[in-house]
Amino acid sequence: MTALLAYTIFGLVTGGAYAVVAGGLVLTYSTSKVFNVGHGAIGMVMAFLYWELAENRGLPQWLALLLVVGVCAPLFGLVVERFIMRRLAGAPVGITLVAGVGVLVGLIGVAQVVWPPQARPVRPFLDQLGVHIGQSFVSGHDLVTLVCAVLVAGGLYVVLNRTRTGLAMRACVDAPELASLYGTRPARLSALSWAIGSALAALGGILLTPVVQLDYVTMTLLVITAYTAALVGRLRSLPWTFAGALGLGLVQSYAVAYLPSSPFWISFRAAIPALLLFVVLLAMPQSPLRIGGVRGTRGLAVPNGLTTGVGAGLFLGVVAVLALLVDSVVAGQLALALVFGIVLLSMVLLTGYGGVVSLGQFTFVGVGAVTVARLGSPSPLTLLVGAGVAAVVGALIALTALRVSGLYLALATLGFAQLMDKLVLQSPIAFGVRGSLQVPRLVESATGQLLLAAGTFTLVGIGVLAIRRGRLGRRMIAVKDSSAACATLGLNVRWIRVWVFSLSAAIAGLAGGLFAQLRETVAASDFQLFNNLPLLLFAVIAGVTSVSGALLGGVLLMLLPVLQSGFPAFAGVAVVLLGVAAAGLARDPNGLVSWGFRAWSWRRA
Amino acid sequence: MSTLRVEGVTVRFGEVTAVDDVTLTVEPGVTGLIGPNGAGKTTLFDVISGLRKPTAGRVVLDDLDITAKGPHQRSRLGVARTFQRLEVFGSLTVWENVVVALESRRRSVKLADELLGRVGIADFAGNQADTVPTGAARLLELARALATDPSLLLLDEPSSGLDRAETDAFGELLRQLSAEGRSVVLVEHDMDLVMGYCDRVHVLNLGRLLVSGTPDAVRAHEGVREAYLG
Numbered sequence: 001m002t003a004l005l006a007y008t009i010f011g012l013v014t015g016g017a018y019a020v021v022a023g024g025l026v027l028t029y030s031t032s033k034v035f036n037v038g039h040g041a042i043g044m045v046m047a048f049l050y051w052e053l054a055e056n057r058g059l060p061q062w063l064a065l066l067l068v069v070g071v072c073a074p075l076f077g078l079v080v081e082r083f084i085m086r087r088l089a090g091a092p093v094g095i096t097l098v099a100g101v102g103v104l105v106g107l108i109g110v111a112q113v114v115w116p117p118q119a120r121p122v123r124p125f126l127d128q129l130g131v132h133i134g135q136s137f138v139s140g141h142d143l144v145t146l147v148c149a150v151l152v153a154g155g156l157y158v159v160l161n162r163t164r165t166g167l168a169m170r171a172c173v174d175a176p177e178l179a180s181l182y183g184t185r186p187a188r189l190s191a192l193s194w195a196i197g198s199a200l201a202a203l204g205g206i207l208l209t210p211v212v213q214l215d216y217v218t219m220t221l222l223v224i225t226a227y228t229a230a231l232v233g234r235l236r237s238l239p240w241t242f243a244g245a246l247g248l249g250l251v252q253s254y255a256v257a258y259l260p261s262s263p264f265w266i267s268f269r270a271a272i273p274a275l276l277l278f279v280v281l282l283a284m285p286q287s288p289l290r291i292g293g294v295r296g297t298r299g300l301a302v303p304n305g306l307t308t309g310v311g312a313g314l315f316l317g318v319v320a321v322l323a324l325l326v327d328s329v330v331a332g333q334l335a336l337a338l339v340f341g342i343v344l345l346s347m348v349l350l351t352g353y354g355g356v357v358s359l360g361q362f363t364f365v366g367v368g369a370v371t372v373a374r375l376g377s378p379s380p381l382t383l384l385v386g387a388g389v390a391a392v393v394g395a396l397i398a399l400t401a402l403r404v405s406g407l408y409l410a411l412a413t414l415g416f417a418q419l420m421d422k423l424v425l426q427s428p429i430a431f432g433v434r435g436s437l438q439v440p441r442l443v444e445s446a447t448g449q450l451l452l453a454a455g456t457f458t459l460v461g462i463g464v465l466a467i468r469r470g471r472l473g474r475r476m477i478a479v480k481d482s483s484a485a486c487a488t489l490g491l492n493v494r495w496i497r498v499w500v501f502s503l504s505a506a507i508a509g510l511a512g513g514l515f516a517q518l519r520e521t522v523a524a525s526d527f528q529l530f531n532n533l534p535l536l537l538f539a540v541i542a543g544v545t546s547v548s549g550a551l552l553g554g555v556l557l558m559l560l561p562v563l564q565s566g567f568p569a570f571a572g573v574a575v576v577l578l579g580v581a582a583a584g585l586a587r588d589p590n591g592l593v594s595w596g597f598r599a600w601s602w603r604r605a
Numbered sequence: 606m607s608t609l610r611v612e613g614v615t616v617r618f619g620e621v622t623a624v625d626d627v628t629l630t631v632e633p634g635v636t637g638l639i640g641p642n643g644a645g646k647t648t649l650f651d652v653i654s655g656l657r658k659p660t661a662g663r664v665v666l667d668d669l670d671i672t673a674k675g676p677h678q679r680s681r682l683g684v685a686r687t688f689q690r691l692e693v694f695g696s697l698t699v700w701e702n703v704v705v706a707l708e709s710r711r712r713s714v715k716l717a718d719e720l721l722g723r724v725g726i727a728d729f730a731g732n733q734a735d736t737v738p739t740g741a742a743r744l745l746e747l748a749r750a751l752a753t754d755p756s757l758l759l760l761d762e763p764s765s766g767l768d769r770a771e772t773d774a775f776g777e778l779l780r781q782l783s784a785e786g787r788s789v790v791l792v793e794h795d796m797d798l799v800m801g802y803c804d805r806v807h808v809l810n811l812g813r814l815l816v817s818g819t820p821d822a823v824r825a826h827e828g829v830r831e832a833y834l835g
Contacts, residue, residue, distance in 0.1 A: 471708050478694045478705045485692035485746075488654050489753055490680030490709045 006136035007257040008250065013142040015249020016149030017207040019242045021222075022229035023152055024200025026241050031169045031193035034085050035093075035235070035407050037100030037359075040223030041107040042080075042198050043205025044216060046073050048115050050206045051122055051214055061125060069203045077198030081191045093406040094357040098540045101359075101533050106577075108216050122209040145207045152200060153242050160238070169193060217530045224418055225273040227411055231280045248276060263428065271422035277415035281404055308465050312458045315551075319454040328446035332518070333558055335446065338453035339514045341554025344539050345460050345547065346507035351536075352545035353468055354500045355480030357410040360397075360417030362535050363425070364390040364505040366527035368512025370430045373437040373522055383442075383513040390509020391502045393420075398501035402494060414532070421529040436523035439516045449518050456514060460507055461547040467503075476500050534560070543591025552593055607667055607683055607756040607788045608632055609653065614662030616648050616812075623648045625812035626662070631757070635779055635789045637799040637820070640809035641833055646792045647689050649809070650759050653790075654686045655679045666757065680709075685755035687746035689762045689792070695735030699726065699745055702734050706752035720748040725774060740766035744775075751782075758782065758789045764798055776802045800824065808832070 025039050036042075046068050054064035080103060088096050126140025160166035169189050204226075205219060212218055225248055232244025252272055259265045303311060323331060343365055350356050368386035375382045401412035424430050431437050443452055467473045475496050479486050483493045516522045538557050543549025609631040616624040624645040638646050651657035653664055655676035663672045671679055694702050703717040721727045724744040729737045734745060743763050750758060764772045772795065779802050782789055793799050799806060800820040808815040808823055810832040816823060823829055 474697060474701050474705050474708070477696050478702075481694040481696055482692040484656055484676075485688065485694070485749075486705075487656065487676035488680055488684075488686050489706045489749065490677050491705075492677050 002135045003257065005134055007253045009133065009136060009138055009142070011250035011253030012246060013145050013249070014211060014252065015246035016145050017204050017211075018225050018229055018249055019149050019245035020152050020200050020207065021204030022226040022241050022245050023156055023238060024197040024204070025223070025226055025230045026233060026235055026238055027156065027193050027200070028197035029230070029235050032081070032085060032190045034088060034096045035100065036103070036197070037097060038103030038107060039197070039201050040226065041104040041220045042073065042076065043201035043223070044219035045107045045111050046076075046198075046202030047205035047209050047214060047219060048111055050202075051120050051209070052115070055120065055122060061123070065206065068206065069199050073198040073202035074195035077194040077196070078191055080198070081194035085194065086187060086190065093410065094351065094355065097357050097359075097407070097410055098536060101537050104220060105533055105537055108220060111216050120214045122214060124210045141210055148203060148207060149242075152203070153238070156238055165189070165192070217528075221418070221529060224277065224414065228273050228277040228280060231277065231408075231411070234284075248273060251276065267422050267427045271419050274415045274418035274422065278400070278412065278419070281408060281412050281415070282400065284404060284408065302468050303465060304469070308462055312462055316454060316458055319450065323447045323450050331446035331450045333562065335449040335453040335518055336515075337555045337558035338450070338457045339511050339518060339554070340557040341457050341551045342453075342460050342511035342514065343508050343535065344542070344544075344550035344553045344557075345457070345464050346504040346511070347536070347539045347544055348547065348550050349464055349467065349507065350500060350504035351539065353473060353480070354476045354497075354504070356497070356501065357536070359410055359414035359532055359536060360420075361504075361508055362527065362532040363417045363420045364394060364508035365512035365515060366420070366425045366430075367393050368509030369516035369522050369527065370425070371509070372513035372516045373431075373439045377440055378442045378513065378517040383510060386513035387506040387510040390512065391506035394505025395498055395502040398498040402497050402501070417532050418529055421527075425527045426524050431522070431524045435525070436521055438521055439519070441520060442517050453514060453518070456510070457551070460510070461550070465547060472499070541591055543593040545590050546593055549591050549593045609757055609788065610665040611649070611653065612663045612665060614649065614652055614659045614664065616645070616652060616657065617660045622812050624652070624659070627809070627812070627814045629807050629814055629817060631788055631790055632805065633783070633786065633788045634804035635783050635791060635802055637803035637806035638790055638792045638809065639799055639806060640815070643811070644809040645812040646809055647761055650686060650761055650792065654684055654759060680753055683756035684759070685750035685753045685757070686759035687743065687750055687761055687763055691739070691742050691746065693734040693742050693745055695733070697734055698730070699732055699734050699737060700730040702745055703748050703752050706749045710753050712752065712754065716752065720751055723751070724748045724778065725771070738766065740768070740771060743767070756787055758787055760789065761792045762794065763791070764793060764795050772798060
């Protein structure tokens, strides 16, 4: 009984901190219709800043808290709103998501440059205080967290329901143009909500530091828990969001208390937020086929068969010449770039043509890699088996997740990625107890690897373009533009989506197999959840609608770690720039390569 | 040649009843479905084409209850429609739009040019669909619906965006479609078109069926005038 009480209190405290974070997320979403994937990253950076002030510079805790939550975080929220999010008002979900990912990756870059990795203990608040309830001890920090959660809940409720500003905020969501006719200023209200939202992210982050430690990625991805809570409230209802957050905190706490502590159950506990995210999504009503407001997208011109053939020939020729010129280290790196290029081709199919934003595409690369590594000696056949396993996993996830669409679907893919991460890729099931596997190479020499990767990239690229020109390509795009019209023309929209998802997963799985045998040693650390986010970012920056975009993106993805090991500070700056570029480029999914094409056609004209 | 029966269909959105216990029959030929804005015409089309589940009631096509069937299944039974708010595939060309529909029903792609010519937009074949004028986009939706070779064709305000000459040509096309044995339902605000080409007219007002009858009978009906003039 005592234990139950203690775990209940602990669960409520964690849940309270989640509630603070999730409340901020719901506030910004419901007033600006931009779902901020970078919400947790804001909390992370602000928690680091708090450490800097309170621990490193020795400011009193209360002053540091006030400065960070009351001044820095709101200012940062204003900047993000003014320079990134306001320009995205009314943009499709995919675009706002990518902008959020840009903010996220950029902030992680900033944090890594300003605060290089080291242990950073943070003192809890009021650590000399604390009360005994029965036999369980509630620390001062716990009390502060609970009080904050109650204050935030009450404060948000009062602001939204009892003030003119709150009424105007709620009006702006539904019809900003209409609300502005009545004298409110949507831009100012959106700015206000971003300021408050960032402050709440900061407060939640700081409250959680004694529990989760200061870390760039863990804290950033902790918001998946906040997403889950926010989804309980359908991204609208604050009371439900708070209830969801408290429920999550309790479930996690009870899981620690009452689930067995074997390795499987330990990874299972970590997967609970993702599992619950799925449960919440599945409990949502099937999203109706959207009617009205169709807007086409301008893709790059699709090359015909002849142009494709000439392009492929040229590409292979250039690679062959490079293979003769460069040493084996560079050849290996180029091969890696092409393998990443194949991963990005899978996103051209899914995101560029199909319009589905996946935040979990790298997971399929992991599935392919593990399959090939487990099968032992790689052959073209094992590579295909890897692709096949990824395709099956992709189809399964599609069948579950495709009930929902748009933002919810993207979040479901992220939840799926976290689930796979905790239960499979980071557990001994995938890479064994040592966390790594040896894979013999299909061809030994680096030059051979380069040619293998180039050949596969060419084949997959030709395949993707053939799909685009053919029946499936037309159907994918038709489903993206108007699923309602597709259905009334006799197309089974659901199966087309499952098919595309599965095909795209197969391509990613194939790339995973190539990656495994190229690297010779693959480890759990190669397939961390976080890797999914730069992947989407590079895909969009380079151009997610074309094969040449995938090629450029692959090269950039290969260069990033090279930069990071050679010039860490510069790499941090590069990541920040990437984040900014993504936020800016998000409106043009044709990406950097389209500029090249435009320059080319201008020169010829 | 299809007969459609809508039996006691009700659609509620929360507190609002958009369609209130409507029962009507669509016989072969051209049937008009008219009423002031908000009468529930488009909602009824959504129910018939399967995009929206009714709160109550049944939809019966040639004695087959299709209420539980999805939109793509209904399409295969011969139901096709166009949309009041355009639903063209904007990223594809006009020609590709029609091809998607032809392929869906395993019909020859070669028919696309013929269909575009038939509705009078052959000149736009190579244009991206969201760049063509509204009138042409509406005709594209018609060509795309015809590509599925429907026996029941639901047209939601097809003539808005067309000029007088185009509207007359469209009226002739309606006659041909009817002569081919297709049942056509027309939601339309152009009363000349409705009165000139429909064999039968149903009038909806505030979600309820006000009157059904020949164009002349409907024109003479006292309640119809009141409904329109408020």
